[in-house]
Amino acid sequence: xxxxxxxxREDVTAAMNRLAAxxxxxxxxxxxxxxxxxxxxxxxxxxxTDPTGKKWIPxxxxxxxxxxxxxxxxxxxxxxxxxWGKDFAAAGPERSGGAGVYAxxxxxxxxxxxxxKKALSFGGRIVAKVIIPARPYVGFNDVNADYAIGALAxxxxxxxx
Numbered sequence: 001x002x003x004x005x006x007x008x009r010e011d012v013t014a015a016m017n018r019l020a021a022x023x024x025x026x027x028x029x030x031x032x033x034x035x036x037x038x039x040x041x042x043x044x045x046x047x048x049t050d051p052t053g054k055k056w057i058p059x060x061x062x063x064x065x066x067x068x069x070x071x072x073x074x075x076x077x078x079x080x081x082x083x084w085g086k087d088f089a090a091a092g093p094e095r096s097g098g099a100g101v102y103a104x105x106x107x108x109x110x111x112x113x114x115x116x117k118k119a120l121s122f123g124g125r126i127v128a129k130v131i132i133p134a135r136p137y138v139g140f141n142d143v144n145a146d147y148a149i150g151a152l153a154x155x156x157x158x159x160x161x
Contacts, residue, residue, distance in 0.1 A: 033147065037091035038091035046068075052141060076106065109131075110131075114128075
């Protein structure tokens with residue numbers, strides 16, 4: 001015959017209950033993560049680098065006149081917003097109007113052609129099309145992952161990871 005004894009420790013039960021409660025609504029951690037994602041995305045406009053740290057191809061305006069690529073008016077960088085909920089965190093350009101109109105072409109690159117006319121006026125030149133190189137500014141990298149893991153660990157009561 002085998003005797004099995006089970007001891008229930010109050011402190012372990014309380015810790016498990018706190019962990020379960022914290023895991024039900026991750027909103028505070030997700031808000032923290034979304035803020036970090038927005039901050040690092042905005043920093044890319046200062047460093048002119050993609051999420052991997054690779055430098056953007058300088059724009060013609062920057063080559064000819066100086067300044068920063070994707071930062072003529074600052075609208076695109078200033079349009080970075082954050083969003084979060086109990087189980088998600090996100091950051092990126094606003095979706096409507098202003099910068100939202102041209103955000104995707106800068107992120108992925110592509111070709112711009114006139115819709116109704118035969119040519120475009122672009123940077124003081126008349127052209128049939130404009131090729132925009134990809135200059136990714138939105139993305140999730142190792143720094144973001146490390147931050148997210150730390151934020152989740154703190155929220156769940158595990159301290160720094």
